[in-house]
Amino acid sequence: MARKLIDISHISKSYGDNLVLDDLNLYINENKFLTLLGPSGCGKTTLLRILGGFETPNKGNIIFDGVDITNLAPNKRQLNTVFQKYALFTHMTIAENIAFGLKIKGKSKAYINDKIKYALKLVNLDGYENRTADQLSGGQQQRIAIARAIVNEPKVLLLDEPLGALDLKLRQDMQYELIRLKNELGITFVYVTHDQEEALTMSDTIVVMNQGYIQQIGSPEDIYNEPENAFVADFIGESNILPATMVEDKLVKILGVNFPCVDTGFGRNKPVDAVIRPEDIDLVKPGEGLLDGVVTHLIFKGVHYEMEVMANNYEWLVHSTDMFPVGTEVGIKVDPFDIQIMKKPQSEDEEAVPIEE
Amino acid sequence: MIKSTLQKIYLGFILLLLYAPIITLIVLSFNSSKTRSKWGGFSGKWYTALFQNEDIMNALYTTLTIALVSALVATLIGTMAAIGIQALNAKFRTVMMTVTNIPMLNADIVTGISLMLLFIACRAFFPKFSLGFATVLLSHITFNIPYVILSVMPKLKQTSKYTYEAALDLGASPLYAFFKVVFPDIFPGVSSGFLLAFTMSLDDFVITHFTKGAGVDTLSTKIYSEVRKGIKPEMYALSTLLFVSVLFLLILVNTAPQDNVVKKKKEVGKFKKAANIVFRRVIPAIMVIVVVAGGFFYSSLGKTNASEQVVVYNWGEYIDPEVIDMFEEETGISVIYEEFETNESMYPKVQAGAVAYDLVCPSDYMIQRMIENNLLDEINFDNVPNIKNIGEEYFKQSKSFDPENKYSIPYCWGTVGILYNKTMVDEEVDSWSILWDEKYADQILMQNSVRDAFAVALKYSGYSLNSKDLDELEEAKELLMEQKPLVQAYVVDQVRDKMINNEAAVGVIYSGEAIYTQSQNSDLVYVVPKEGSNVWIDSWVIPKNAQNKENAEEFLNFLCRADIAKKNFDYITYSTPNTAARDLIEDEELRNSTTAFPDASILNRCETFQYLGTKFDDIYNELWREIKSK
Numbered sequence: 001m002a003r004k005l006i007d008i009s010h011i012s013k014s015y016g017d018n019l020v021l022d023d024l025n026l027y028i029n030e031n032k033f034l035t036l037l038g039p040s041g042c043g044k045t046t047l048l049r050i051l052g053g054f055e056t057p058n059k060g061n062i063i064f065d066g067v068d069i070t071n072l073a074p075n076k077r078q079l080n081t082v083f084q085k086y087a088l089f090t091h092m093t094i095a096e097n098i099a100f101g102l103k104i105k106g107k108s109k110a111y112i113n114d115k116i117k118y119a120l121k122l123v124n125l126d127g128y129e130n131r132t133a134d135q136l137s138g139g140q141q142q143r144i145a146i147a148r149a150i151v152n153e154p155k156v157l158l159l160d161e162p163l164g165a166l167d168l169k170l171r172q173d174m175q176y177e178l179i180r181l182k183n184e185l186g187i188t189f190v191y192v193t194h195d196q197e198e199a200l201t202m203s204d205t206i207v208v209m210n211q212g213y214i215q216q217i218g219s220p221e222d223i224y225n226e227p228e229n230a231f232v233a234d235f236i237g238e239s240n241i242l243p244a245t246m247v248e249d250k251l252v253k254i255l256g257v258n259f260p261c262v263d264t265g266f267g268r269n270k271p272v273d274a275v276i277r278p279e280d281i282d283l284v285k286p287g288e289g290l291l292d293g294v295v296t297h298l299i300f301k302g303v304h305y306e307m308e309v310m311a312n313n314y315e316w317l318v319h320s321t322d323m324f325p326v327g328t329e330v331g332i333k334v335d336p337f338d339i340q341i342m343k344k345p346q347s348e349d350e351e352a353v354p355i356e357e
Numbered sequence: 358m359i360k361s362t363l364q365k366i367y368l369g370f371i372l373l374l375l376y377a378p379i380i381t382l383i384v385l386s387f388n389s390s391k392t393r394s395k396w397g398g399f400s401g402k403w404y405t406a407l408f409q410n411e412d413i414m415n416a417l418y419t420t421l422t423i424a425l426v427s428a429l430v431a432t433l434i435g436t437m438a439a440i441g442i443q444a445l446n447a448k449f450r451t452v453m454m455t456v457t458n459i460p461m462l463n464a465d466i467v468t469g470i471s472l473m474l475l476f477i478a479c480r481a482f483f484p485k486f487s488l489g490f491a492t493v494l495l496s497h498i499t500f501n502i503p504y505v506i507l508s509v510m511p512k513l514k515q516t517s518k519y520t521y522e523a524a525l526d527l528g529a530s531p532l533y534a535f536f537k538v539v540f541p542d543i544f545p546g547v548s549s550g551f552l553l554a555f556t557m558s559l560d561d562f563v564i565t566h567f568t569k570g571a572g573v574d575t576l577s578t579k580i581y582s583e584v585r586k587g588i589k590p591e592m593y594a595l596s597t598l599l600f601v602s603v604l605f606l607l608i609l610v611n612t613a614p615q616d617n618v619v620k621k622k623k624e625v626g627k628f629k630k631a632a633n634i635v636f637r638r639v640i641p642a643i644m645v646i647v648v649v650a651g652g653f654f655y656s657s658l659g660k661t662n663a664s665e666q667v668v669v670y671n672w673g674e675y676i677d678p679e680v681i682d683m684f685e686e687e688t689g690i691s692v693i694y695e696e697f698e699t700n701e702s703m704y705p706k707v708q709a710g711a712v713a714y715d716l717v718c719p720s721d722y723m724i725q726r727m728i729e730n731n732l733l734d735e736i737n738f739d740n741v742p743n744i745k746n747i748g749e750e751y752f753k754q755s756k757s758f759d760p761e762n763k764y765s766i767p768y769c770w771g772t773v774g775i776l777y778n779k780t781m782v783d784e785e786v787d788s789w790s791i792l793w794d795e796k797y798a799d800q801i802l803m804q805n806s807v808r809d810a811f812a813v814a815l816k817y818s819g820y821s822l823n824s825k826d827l828d829e830l831e832e833a834k835e836l837l838m839e840q841k842p843l844v845q846a847y848v849v850d851q852v853r854d855k856m857i858n859n860e861a862a863v864g865v866i867y868s869g870e871a872i873y874t875q876s877q878n879s880d881l882v883y884v885v886p887k888e889g890s891n892v893w894i895d896s897w898v899i900p901k902n903a904q905n906k907e908n909a910e911e912f913l914n915f916l917c918r919a920d921i922a923k924k925n926f927d928y929i930t931y932s933t934p935n936t937a938a939r940d941l942i943e944d945e946e947l948r949n950s951t952t953a954f955p956d957a958s959i960l961n962r963c964e965t966f967q968y969l970g971t972k973f974d975d976i977y978n979e980l981w982r983e984i985k986s987k
Contacts, residue, residue, distance in 0.1 A: 054522055074525040075534075081526045087519035091541040100537075101527030145523075152527065 003030040005155065005188055006051070011060035013046055020046045021057070022212045028156075028190060029205075033182050035191045037199040038209035039235065044192045047209075048158050051190065052081045065155065079156040080149035084164055086141045088133035094120075094144055095129035101152040119147035122181065139170045146181065156188040163198065175201050196236050200224060208232050211349035229342050233275040234352035240281075240317055241352050244274040244341070252341060255312040257291050259334060263341040273342045279304070279319040280338035289331025295324045379600055386593035394858045403594040410591055412678065416579035417595070419490070420559060423575060427497035428554035434498070435505025435554075436547050442506070443513045454510070461503040469567035472496045476568065477711045488711045489570035496568040497558045504557055505550035512546030556603075570712045571668045572693035582673040582696035665690040667908040670697060670707070670714040672895065675769070677928035684915050690908050707732060713902045715909035721894050722808075722966040724765050725758035729968065733764045734899045740910035741766065743917035750957075751934035755894060757965045765896035766913055767934040771868035772892050772955055772963055773809060774885040776852070778878075781862035789817035789886045791863055793836070798843045802855060802864035805847035807981040808966055810837060812891045813865060822891055823967045827976070834980045838987060847985075856881055867893075869931030871952050876930075883952045889962035894934070 006028040013021040021043045028034050036044035049055040051062065053074035061070040069077060080101075089097050095116050102112045120126050123143035133141055142162055149157055159178075163171045179202055182189050193199055199206050200220040208215040208223060208231075216228045227233035230241050244254045249264040254274050266272055286292045293311025300306075305323050309316045311332055324330055345351045386404075390397025407413060442453045460468060472495075473488070480486050516539060524534035540547075562577035569578060576599075580592055665688075673696040681692045695712075697703040700723040707717060708730070719727065727733050738744055744766060751767040759765045777786050781800065784791075792801055792813065804810055812822035814833035824830060845861055852864045857877045866874070871883035897916070899909050915921055922938035932953050933939060942948040951959065969977070 052522075052526060054525075074522070075528045075530060081523070083519040083523055085517055085519055087517055087523040089520060089524075089538055089541075100524070100529070104528040104533070148523075148527070 004028075005030045005065060006190075007063040008047075008051075009060055009063070011047070011050065011057045011062070013043075013050065013055065013057045020212050021050075024060070024212070024214060026207060026214065026217070028188060030155075030188055031186055032204045033179070033189045033191065033202055034205045034207065035193060035199040035203040036207050036209060037193060037196060037235075038215075039194055041211075042209040043212040044194075044209050045160060048081075048160050048190065048192045051156075052079065052158050053077050078154055079158055080152050080154040081158040081160065082142075082145050082149050082162045084161045086133075086138075086145040088141055088144060088148075090133050093130050093132055094125075094136075097133070097144060098148045098151055100148065105152070115151045119151045122150070122184070123147045123177075138166050139174060142166065142174065143177070146178075150181070150185060150187075154187065156190060157185075159189060159191045161193055162191075163193075163195075171198070178202060200236070208235065210235075213347075213349050215350065226340055227275060227342065229350040230273050230275075230345055230352040231350050233273075233340070233342065238278055238317055238319075240276045240278065240314075242274045242276070242314065244272050246270045246272045246341065250336070252339065255291070255314055257312065259290060259339055260336045261339040261341060262337050263339070266341060266343070271344055273344060275340040275342060276334055276338060278306070278317040280334060281316060281318045281320075282333040282335075283307075283309070283318060283320055283322065283324055284331040284333050286329045286331050289333035292329060292331050295326050295328045295330060298323070298326050382593055382600070383597045386590065386597040388590070391590060393854065394860075403590040404598075407591045407594045407598075412574075413576075413579065413591060413595060416574045416576050419573060420575040420577075423490075423494055423497055424555050424558035427494055427501055427558050428551050430498045431501030431505050431554045432547060432551040435502045435550060436509050436543075438502065439506045439509035439513055443510065454506075457503045457506050460500060461507070465500075465561070465563035466567075468500055469496070469564040472499065472564065473567040473709070473711060477709055480711070487570055487713060488568060490573050492568045492570065493565055493573060493575070496564050497561065500561070500564060501554035501557055504553045505547075508550035508553055509543055509546040512543040516542040552606075559599075571670065571695040571714060574695070582698060665905070665908060666693055667691075667905050667912050668693045668695070668713065668715045668903075669909075669912065670695050670703065670712075670717045672696065672718060673698060675718065675895075675929060677924050680916070680921055680924055683921070684912060687915075688911060690911065692912070707900050710902050713904045714900050715903040715905045716897055716912060717900060718768055718895050718897050720966070721755075721758045721896070722968040724896060724898055726968040727898065727900075728759065728764055732901055734901050734903060734906065735763045736766065736899055736913070737906075737910060740907065741914045741917060743914050743919075746917050746919055746922065746935045746937035748934050748936040750960075751894065754892065754960075754965065755896065757967060759896070765898050766917070767894050767896045768916070769869070769929060769931040770892065770894040770934055771932050772885050772959070773804075773812065773865065773867055773890050774871070774883055775863060776856055776866040776871050776874060776881055776883050777863045778856065778859060778861075778880050779882050780880050781859070786863075786882070786884055787887050789813055789888055792817075792865070793840055793843070795843060797862050799845045800862035801840075801844050802852050802861045803840075803844050803847050804852070804865045805849050807977050809865065809891070810847075810981065810984075811977060812966075814840075816886070816888045816890055819888065822964050823969065825969060825973055830976065830980060834984060837984050841984065841987065867931075868952055868955075869929065872930045872947075872950070875952070885955060885959050885963065887962070889964065892960060892963035892965055894965060 004027050008024065008026045008028075011021055011024045012019070024043075024047065036047060038044050046055060050057050053069070053072060053076075056071060061068050063069070064078070089100065092100070098116045098119055099112045102115060107115075116129060117126070120128060123146055125140060125143055125147070128136070128140070128144070133144070136144065142165075145162070146157075162178075163174050166174060175198060178189070178191075191199075191202065200223075203220055205217065206220055206223050207217050210231050216223055216232045218226075223232065224236055227236060227239075233239045233241055242254050244252050246263075246266040246269070247253050247258060248268050249266075250261055252259050252261050252263075252272070252274055259274075261274075282289070291311050293309040293316065295307050296310050296315065297308040298305060301319075304319045304321050307318045307320065307324060309318055309330060309332065316332060318332075385393060387399050387401065388396055389400030389402060438457070442450055442457070445453060472492075476486070476488055476492050520542065521534055521539050524538040525531065529537065560577070561575075562581060565575050565578055566581070569575070574582070576595070580588070667690055669692055671694070675696070676694075681694060685691055695714075697706070700720050703717065703719060704723060704726070706712065707714060707727070724733075747767060751770065752762050754770075755762060755765055755767060775786055775789070775791065777791070782791070782797070791797065792803070803813070808822075811830070811833055814836040815822045815824050815829065818829070818832055818836065820826070820829045820833070824833075846855075848855070852866050853870050853874055855861050856864050856866070856874050859878070859880075866883070868883065868885075871881070874881050875883065897913055899906060903909055916925070917935065919935065919937035919941055922933050922935035923941040926933045926935075926938055926942070939948060939954065947953060
């Protein structure tokens with residue numbers, strides 16, 4: 001059913017001594033919304049540029065629809081890119097921008113005009129044919145950049161942080177717009193972002209990357225609920241990542257306290273990391289939880305309160321709709337299925353990102 | 358209110374200061390009087406004269422052709438270079454930018470000389486290679502490239518590389534993407550680079566001066582070579598026209614409608630689009646056609662069909678242009694004519710041999726130096742029968758620098774003396790002592806040249822003007838220092854104008870100039886002081902590396918013809934050694950003028966300059982520097 005459209009195998013890329021991608025393997029299925037997610041410098045943009053043909057990998061190859069396109073020039077590839085900074089041609093009208101690719105392909109005037117109308121309608125900008133780029137807002141420019149790419153009917157649309165320059169409200173609107181477009185066009189989107197919320201909202205599949213390595217591939221739910229290592233847990237949403245010992249199957253010792261959990265297969269008395277999402281912690285009366293602590297910080301975040309609770313020499317991050325003033329003594333309770341057990345990091349790229357103050 | 362009025366006055370004042378010189382120039386170009394200080398009524402005659410002056414028009418078209426071609430080529434190369442540099446990584450880019458910037462910051466004179474040396478060095482491989490139009494063009498292209506790079510780079514930096522990639526992404530080939538997407542973005546930089554290169558090329562004097570060959574003149578070198586005889590009012594007219602055209606160009610550039618303006622105002626789109634085409638295409642195209650066609654037209658005027666030629670290197674304004682035309686017509690030999698300003702600037706050019714001159718006209722002491730340095734060829738006098746017209750006494754005089762009369766034929770000569778205004782000086786002047794008379798403080802004009810100034814002081818003290826005695830020189834120096842507070846100015850050409858305009862009472866002047874001033878102001882009197890003075894002779898010589906020696910001798914013979922020498926005398930007004938020509942002068946007063954033709958008693962008091970060798974050149978220069986800097 002889901003057909004493999006792009007197969008990326010053993011791709012390595014370095015600039016001088018700087019290794020950006022290391023032996024990376026990934027396949028992309030047809031009609032999927034795939035997101036490459038990671039902090040800046042993780043190699044996600046480089047991977048996208050290799051797909052677009054703007055960079056050549058040092059090693060490995062890319063099979064597109066059964067054909068090796070590793071060394072194919074960008075203008076020969078059946079994919080189109082939407083650039084971070086829109087890259088509209090400022091000396092042309094909107095219509096000329098959109099017609100650019102079609103003219104090169106030698107399409108008829110009537111066909112081109114139809115396509116322009118269709119594309120502008122698709123991005124909700126009918127009647128903008130004769131404007132120039134500098135007369136449009138950022139969001140409008142971005143939609144024109146998308147329109148310019150999709151009129152060429154590519155099999156894959158590559159998007160390089162297309163919403164990065166927009167303000168929050170516009171960004172959220174555009175997220176829905178992109179999902180709608182993807183569904184209407186029925187083509188594959190490969191989307192690059194460092195914004196985990198954007199990734200979780202839009203994607204069918206998320207590829208989390210760090211330091212040139214893929215950390216985890218999975219659906220947004222998998223990635224959020226079952227991060228495979230500290231980096232993923234830390235990068236996707238906020239987490240309490242605690243050093244722990246797996247006492248036995250379904251029992252983990254955190255900060256000297258035994259917590260029942262649901263994970264098995266880590267062995268006995270093995271060091272692990274335990275991830276507990278802040279919204280999964282229930283604050284109860286002292287003595288009613290597994291351990292007690294004192295609220296040290298309280299911030300109102302709108303949807304919930306964010307609190308820090310000092311317990312057993314660890315500051316627990318807690319999200320709750322109930323408010324406990326600073327100084328209140330509370331008990332901490334976690335349901336077994338809300339504890340995610342991960343093996344200790346094997347390499348630097350799997351470690352949690354240190355918090356920068 | 359007051360503040361804003363003051364601001365406006367201040368602004369007006371600054372604008373006035375900025376434009377005062379140009380306004381003066383424009384006013385003078387319409388002045389029918391030849392002198393700068395008198396308004397002789399409004400007239401357009403200098404403009405008419407300008408367009409009838411083939412030399413100037415030729416220079417103008419050479420200038421425009423070189424400016425246009427060099428700017429075009431430099432724009433092409435510079436733009437490509439800028440794109441290449443932009444694509445380098447940051448470290449190499451900085452290195453490359455520094456390397457390309459150096460020629461621009463380099464002093465023009467260094468660039469000029471090094472280019473000349475390079476061209477001369479090329480002759481080791483291509484013996485036929487000679488300085489000329491091509492070398493000037495190559496030099497201009499060379500110094501223009503950095504300007505283009507400099508104006509294209511910022512535009513390239515502003516241009517996001519993503520627009521280029523976006524074009525590739527949409528299926529454009531790299532070339533198509535460049536011309537459709539990148540080029541329109543950097544076009545303002547490219548066109549301002551072109552305009553900058555064009556103006557730099559128009560402007561350039563120094564580099565052209567060093568790299569040009571015989572017969573090639575741009576406006577700046579042409580104007581410079583005319584300075585010796587004073588700037589002709591045609592030049593005011595020409596400068597005015599240049600200023601007006603640059604102004605016009607600037608207005609065009611600043612008012613040319615922009616693309617997006619056209620699109621914003623759709624209702625007037627049609628008209629604007631048409632205007633745009635006119636500004637962007639038609640006007641530049643017309644300019645190109647005019648320049649190229651004009652260039653061909655004038656270059657065809659300058660050439661005869663004959664392959665025979667003679668390359669002549671002469672002082673500025675030192676021949677009647679009609680004489681050259683007549684010679685070309687009579688013999689079919691085309692004359693490639695170039696001018697120099699001083700003996701000292703002529704010498705290195707002949708010595709370097711980058712241009713093979715056939716005939717040069719240096720002064721006495723310089724001829725001596727050229728003979729000593731083995732630069733001259735003996736003249737075959739059998740080919741110059743008209744030499745019989747030259748007075749015997751001038752060959753005798755020439756022996757001081759050409760002892761065997763083998764190398765030179767006298768062309769012009771004269772004395773150095775005192776010119777005074779008899780309305781301002783009551784006494785009879787017969788001695789250099791008047792130049793030390795405190796009565797005339799601030800009324801005295803001295804020659805601003807080391808040998809001329811020392812000649813005055815040495816002769817006044819009774820010594821030879823070729824003195825190599827350090828005590829005598831020291832004494833002369835003291836005298837000149839003593840005189841300095843009395844001197845109104847040390848000048849070269851301005852003696853003539855200042856004396857004509859009654860701006861000074863006494864001045865040291867060449868006799869040829871004196872004849873001209875007397876024709877303009879009858880109050881002026883010329884004397885050769887009793888202590889003696891300098892008599893100078895400018896003679897024709899043939900350099901060793903001449904390519905057309907027989908043609909040169911034919912031209913010499915032509916110049917020695919009585920009617921031709923007379924024609925030249927009328928034009929130059931410097932004394933001619935051609936006695937047959939002197940007999941043809943109708944004006945009896947002039948024919949017997951002691952200014953133009955001093956009698957033997959005067960000549961016997963005079964000496965010619967001799968080449969003193971480098972050691973004494975240095976001593977003279979050092980002493981002169983001491984005087985000038987005190």
